[in-house]
Amino acid sequence: MLRVAHYLNQFFGGIGGEEKAEAGPEIHEGAVGPGRAIEAALGTRGKVVVTVTCGDNYFAENIEKASAEVISLLREFHPDLVIAGPAFNAGRYGIACGGVCKAAIAQLSIPAVTGMHEENPGLDLYRNAVYIISTEDSVKGMTDAVRKIVNLSLKLSAKERIGRPAEEGYFPRGWLANEISEQTGAERVVSMLLKKIQGQPFETEVPRPMYDRVTPASAVKDIARAKIALVTDGGLVPRGNPDRIESRTATRFGKYSFKGMESLTPGDYEVSHVGYDSVFVKQDPNRLVPVDVMREFEKEGAIGSLHQEFYTTTGVANIVETMSGIGRKIAEELIAKGISGVILTST
Numbered sequence: 001m002l003r004v005a006h007y008l009n010q011f012f013g014g015i016g017g018e019e020k021a022e023a024g025p026e027i028h029e030g031a032v033g034p035g036r037a038i039e040a041a042l043g044t045r046g047k048v049v050v051t052v053t054c055g056d057n058y059f060a061e062n063i064e065k066a067s068a069e070v071i072s073l074l075r076e077f078h079p080d081l082v083i084a085g086p087a088f089n090a091g092r093y094g095i096a097c098g099g100v101c102k103a104a105i106a107q108l109s110i111p112a113v114t115g116m117h118e119e120n121p122g123l124d125l126y127r128n129a130v131y132i133i134s135t136e137d138s139v140k141g142m143t144d145a146v147r148k149i150v151n152l153s154l155k156l157s158a159k160e161r162i163g164r165p166a167e168e169g170y171f172p173r174g175w176l177a178n179e180i181s182e183q184t185g186a187e188r189v190v191s192m193l194l195k196k197i198q199g200q201p202f203e204t205e206v207p208r209p210m211y212d213r214v215t216p217a218s219a220v221k222d223i224a225r226a227k228i229a230l231v232t233d234g235g236l237v238p239r240g241n242p243d244r245i246e247s248r249t250a251t252r253f254g255k256y257s258f259k260g261m262e263s264l265t266p267g268d269y270e271v272s273h274v275g276y277d278s279v280f281v282k283q284d285p286n287r288l289v290p291v292d293v294m295r296e297f298e299k300e301g302a303i304g305s306l307h308q309e310f311y312t313t314t315g316v317a318n319i320v321e322t323m324s325g326i327g328r329k330i331a332e333e334l335i336a337k338g339i340s341g342v343i344l345t346s347t
Contacts, residue, residue, distance in 0.1 A: 006048050007054070009055065009056050014033055021057035022277075023054065045154060046081070066099070067099045071100075085116070087116050087117075088116065089116070097114040098122040100112070111153060116135060192204065212320075227305050234276075234288045236271055257308055272314055273315075289310050
């Protein structure tokens, strides 16, 4: 029976929400939360002997240190396998899961598997070093994710042949493996071409990388005469969130006037964003949307003028196409209003 170690963040580990995001690594014997589903999927083939929890902020801000601490805690339990998450589309959690798995493989010399959504930033960081199962964007896909993670983990532990990404459900790792085919390369490529022409599904043997190319904007020629606007993806909204901007996977943006104001007043604003600890922004919203500093620049003549409203949306667990659309709409409005440049703040 395999001795399985499981990594969870503070939320899935039952420690708390964002208020516990700074918590360091902690040991819990046995299965916790999603670990019980993993244990059920393992059946008689394995048991979750230990769970390590850690706050998302703590790990994301101290990746090497946190990874070392987690591995140090796991050593005394002598695990045969590490499973992390799954993290779905939670960015900081994905970074932590990938970091734990990479460290376990390198330092404990045991298999490690995690799961993420295709837009999780942890995927690009760790896909070449770690087996990462493709999941849905939220916990609704837990059952399917756990099943695939456990199946792949058992194969790795038994040193069985690992199938193609499409067969096992993991993201391609950039590896090429030799296989014996009954068809020559010419026959296979003609077959794929014919399927493509006929609109039939086919799987290329050498997928092309997809890169999003964005042309940098031209520099502001005369900043002392420029009209500057403030934009943020940090989710700052007036109290009550009048435009109902979602706290994750946003589909809309808002624009809010601060005409006649020297700075943003804490009591008048809140944060609609689940991806970071917003305590400091709530204490002083100018930390995210720097109206106070820009007003000073305006008075000093460092800029020509400050646009009298800021634009805001939420940048966590977003769909790229949706955010591209939001960005275009904001840009179109700002261009129409004669804006020379934009200061875009994030979290």
